[in-house]
Amino acid sequence: MLNTDDVEREEVTAANTEFYRAFGAGDFSAMDALWAHKSDVVCIHPGWPPVSGRANVMASWIGILSNPPEPAVQNAEECIYLMGEAAMVVCFETIGEMILTATNLFVREERVWRMVHHHAGVTEHRPRSAIQIPSGSLH
Amino acid sequence: MLNTDDVEREEVTAANTEFYRAFGAGDFSAMDALWAHKSDVVCIHPGWPPVSGRANVMASWIGILSNPPEPAVQNAEECIYLMGEAAMVVCFETIGEMILTATNLFVREERVWRMVHHHAGVTEHRPRSAIQIPSGSLH
Numbered sequence: 001m002l003n004t005d006d007v008e009r010e011e012v013t014a015a016n017t018e019f020y021r022a023f024g025a026g027d028f029s030a031m032d033a034l035w036a037h038k039s040d041v042v043c044i045h046p047g048w049p050p051v052s053g054r055a056n057v058m059a060s061w062i063g064i065l066s067n068p069p070e071p072a073v074q075n076a077e078e079c080i081y082l083m084g085e086a087a088m089v090v091c092f093e094t095i096g097e098m099i100l101t102a103t104n105l106f107v108r109e110e111r112v113w114r115m116v117h118h119h120a121g122v123t124e125h126r127p128r129s130a131i132q133i134p135s136g137s138l139h
Numbered sequence: 140m141l142n143t144d145d146v147e148r149e150e151v152t153a154a155n156t157e158f159y160r161a162f163g164a165g166d167f168s169a170m171d172a173l174w175a176h177k178s179d180v181v182c183i184h185p186g187w188p189p190v191s192g193r194a195n196v197m198a199s200w201i202g203i204l205s206n207p208p209e210p211a212v213q214n215a216e217e218c219i220y221l222m223g224e225a226a227m228v229v230c231f232e233t234i235g236e237m238i239l240t241a242t243n244l245f246v247r248e249e250r251v252w253r254m255v256h257h258h259a260g261v262t263e264h265r266p267r268s269a270i271q272i273p274s275g276s277l278h
Contacts, residue, residue, distance in 0.1 A: 040220055042229050044240050049264035050229050052218060079191060081179055081255065083225035083246050088256065090181050090189050101183050103242050103258045107222050116220065117227060119242045121260030125188035 024072030036114035163211030
């Protein structure tokens with residue numbers, strides 16, 4: 001029988017999976033639905049400054065999803081962190097040969113996990129290399 | 140008189156400020172103290188894969204703080220997000236001419252806000268440009 005944490009991990013994993021499905025499919029309606037409606041939201045797309053406020057975040061997704069990356073983004077190696085009413089997913093994203101790391105944050109709104117933050121940036125490290133700590137990096 | 144949210148914002152801002160003070164000063168002892176001791180921790184340094192687990196995260200900081208960036212990292216334009224027992228700071232970092240964006244996540248451990256995640260990556264956008272949504276970016 002699953003305990004509460006197991007159930008929450010499955011729920012958060014499902015919310016994260018739905019984010020990447022909507023992203024990859026260019027499904028703006030689903031993307032709009034999965035972001036929080038009551039909590040403040042913010043988004044850091046790769047190389048961008050932070051975009052804050054629901055209207056600005058959704059405007060950024062309209063632009064991105066009108067011409068979604070090809071091949072479609074895929075997520076890998078999700079790690080789930082539960083923090084009461086908030087939950088975080090750290091994972092890799094791949095877009096063809098391009099590899100990114102992502103932090104996705106969710107909060108509960110009326111029992112449903114909704115996204116409040118997405119932060120992604122490029123890396124040269126492939127999934128399954130996460131244990132190795134690179135040397136000579138700046139920061 | 141400050142309400143609870145105001146007090147929490149001040150506490151989280153102080154924890155974030157202490158993170159950048161320790162980082163800039165190469166103060167590993169302070170850096171070690173401010174990361175969570177009980178909760179799972181993870182860190183995405185710029186361009187790195189996720190580093191997970193306290194021992195690995197601290198090993199990464201020993202490497203970085205043994206030769207900290209010059210000039211010292213500075214933080215700017217902190218935005219605080221309160222989520223019950225978790226709190227997030229999204230901010231800019233500057234290291235001389237280099238500009239980065241960061242997501243810093245904290246949880247309460249025995250009433251003290253401790254860091255559980257740091258994710259930083261480079262951007263070409265300067266602080267105070269955050270309202271402008273760039274066009275033509277991939278994602």
